[in-house]
Amino acid sequence: MSGYPATAPLTERFAAQSVIEELLAVQALVPPRSRLRRMFGASPLSDASWPWYRGALGEIAVGRVLAGLGPEWLVLHAVPVGSGWADIDHVLVGPAGVFTLNTKNHAGQSIWVAGQTLMVSGKKLRHLYNSAREAARASKLLSTAVGAAVDVTAVVVxxxxxxxxxxxxxRQVMVLSDRQLLGFLQRRKDVLDAEQVQRVAAAAVNARTWHTKPALPGKPDELKTNFAALRRLVDQARRRRAAWVLGVPAVGFLALATAGPLAAILSALMNR
Structure with a gap:
């Protein structure tokens, strides 16, 4: 899309950038694994870094989906908002309107939604409330920047x-799976003409629209490299644990899994 600067800082941000920045900061405090823990496939992630890692995978997955949108769409990722460290996972501007996406990685879990209630594996969470507030905030900020009312649709992915x-x-939030997202966006009727899309997009890419003190651009290539390295270690550890489970006879594995320090390695970390 022409009309807004392709090199604007917000267009350079990648999916999960904010989460990855936090993940790597937390992970830097994690002690290196011992040789024994590496041998048995203990995850390099700590209890504190695991939720950030899982969140990053979710936002990256949604980012891949959004790459399927056409050039008429502006797609922003990890948009810093407010005056602190908060961000909006994804902001979309296109003929079908303006959307804020709140990505939640609940892989393998059952989600139940009724009215203003969203439950994950039987536990009520505040995803709907938070997403509605996020969209309202985005609407206010964009409306101020554009000088006209900008409606924003909240989506939990x-x-x-x-x-x-x-x-x-x-009432105020759409709830979709990542598999439903692209079709949902592509089937929406146009509500903005080309000139309106241009005006809103020009405001959306400006970091000052969203944040009171926009930070200087970070080092996205370095972040991607460091995250990729961590992801390789996590995947290697998972494969090694799987090899132990498959390679050790059941009786022997049970003995290992209940034997002193190995119990902690083989039980607490099996899901990572």
């Missing part, structure tokens, strides 16, 4: 749910 059950649609 659930990554790889085991099951997504919508008993009653929420």
């Amino acid at each position: 659930i990554v790889e749910p085991r099951r997504l059950t919508i008993k009653e649609n929420p």
Whole structure:
């Protein structure tokens, strides 16, 4: 799309950038694994870094989906907002309107939605409330920047749910799986003409529209490299654990899994 600067800082941000920055900061405090823990496939992630890692995978997955949108769409990732460290996972501007996407990686879990209630594996979470507030905030900021009312649709994107059950649609928020997202956006009717899209997009790429004190551009290539290296270690550890499970006879594995320090390695880390 022409009309807004392709090299603007916000267009250079990549999916999960904010989460990865936090993940790597937390991970830097994690002690190196011992040779024994590496041998048995202990994850390099700590209890503190694991949620950030899982969140990063979710936002990256949604970023891949959004890459399927056409050139008429502006897609922004990890948009810093407010005056602190908060961000909006994804902001979309196109003929079908303006959307804020709140990505939640609940892979393998059952999601149940009815009205203003969203439950993950039976536990009620505040995803709907937070997403509605996020969209309202984005609407206010964009409207101020554009000088006209800008409606924003809130979307919660659930990554790889085991099951997504919508008993009653929420009033202010759309809830979709990552597999449903692209089709949902492509089927929406146009509500903005080309000139309106241009005006909103020009405001959206400006970091000062969103944040009171925009930070200087970081080092996205370095972040991507460091995250890729960590991801390789996590995947290697997972494969090694799987090899132990498959390669050790059941009785022997049970003995290892209950034997002193190995119990902690083989039980607490099996899901990473």
